[in-house]
Amino acid sequence: MQLTNKRVLITGAAAGLGRDFALRFATEGAVITVSDIDESGAQAVAAEIKAAGGQAHALRADVTVEADVARLVADAVAAMGGLDCLINNAGIETIKPVTDISEAEWDRLMAINVKGVFFGCKHAFPHLAETHGNIINLASAAGLIGWPLLSLYCASKGAVIQMSKALSQEFREAGVRVNALCPMVIATDMGSRFKDTYEKEYGVPAGDMLDARQGRLGRPEEVTAAAVFLASDGASFVNGVALPIDNGGTAG
Numbered sequence: 001m002q003l004t005n006k007r008v009l010i011t012g013a014a015a016g017l018g019r020d021f022a023l024r025f026a027t028e029g030a031v032i033t034v035s036d037i038d039e040s041g042a043q044a045v046a047a048e049i050k051a052a053g054g055q056a057h058a059l060r061a062d063v064t065v066e067a068d069v070a071r072l073v074a075d076a077v078a079a080m081g082g083l084d085c086l087i088n089n090a091g092i093e094t095i096k097p098v099t100d101i102s103e104a105e106w107d108r109l110m111a112i113n114v115k116g117v118f119f120g121c122k123h124a125f126p127h128l129a130e131t132h133g134n135i136i137n138l139a140s141a142a143g144l145i146g147w148p149l150l151s152l153y154c155a156s157k158g159a160v161i162q163m164s165k166a167l168s169q170e171f172r173e174a175g176v177r178v179n180a181l182c183p184m185v186i187a188t189d190m191g192s193r194f195k196d197t198y199e200k201e202y203g204v205p206a207g208d209m210l211d212a213r214q215g216r217l218g219r220p221e222e223v224t225a226a227a228v229f230l231a232s233d234g235a236s237f238v239n240g241v242a243l244p245i246d247n248g249g250t251a252g
């Protein structure tokens, strides 16, 4: 097992990639705080982990509310006896032409995708400094290259990548690593929404676009495998990386 007794807090963990991180990290020996704005979904994931013999508990938090995140981190540390890894995973997408994006949509997406990551890093850092832990931020291949209809999402994920790189420098002396994961389109609810919205609302053949860029849809476990590595002691000298998980989609 690669994460024995690591204490891990995951946001947005009721579904999709966050849920996959929680389940797999638990099988690697980690203790998990499963957090989401969807409290019953988070509780269901924690129950699934416990039923399989792992250690987990669920806490509700909205990552856009600083008081929620501060309380979440404090409660997770109290429940687990410390913190070794924070995964800032909660995120949403907006798929539409820039001319159709409202100010409210801009503010909402930026609040979840960027401000939520800021709150997580800010409040977890003092605890991670005690354990020489690490942070994994969910960015995206959309933070590395441009996509039509994703200007707002791309802007948010570019911000997450740059925040991660800056904090890798700022936190290095304290022994806290900060890395970003940059998946392309992965088979989660969000991945399906990308594909469906392109096709149904805008008539863009998303299958062709995916084939051209990444060959096929990625699987959640292919992102999770990279997260396990980054969270592990084996990645002790890996810091400030924005790791594409895209079958070469951003390489050519």
Ligand SMILES: NC(=O)c1ccc[n+]([C@@H]2O[C@H](COP(=O)([O-])OP(=O)(O)OC[C@H]3O[C@@H](n4cnc5c(N)ncnc54)[C@H](O)[C@@H]3O)[C@@H](O)[C@H]2O)c1
Pocket: 011, 012, 013, 014, 015, 016, 017, 018, 035, 036, 037, 038, 041, 061, 062, 063, 064, 089, 090, 091, 092, 112, 138, 139, 140, 141, 182, 183, 184, 185, 186, 187, 188, 189, 190, 191
């Ligand atoms: N699926 C993909 O293709 C893909 C690709 C690249 C990056 N990502 C990123 O990975 C992360 C997870 O994506 P996913 O595909 O699992 O998405 P998802 O929509 O399947 O799940 C997102 C989870 O975040 C939670 N959430 C939403 N708003 C929240 C808030 N304010 N506070 C707390 N939790 C909140 C939701 O309840 C949900 O459980 C996101 O940051 C996303 O941008 C996904």
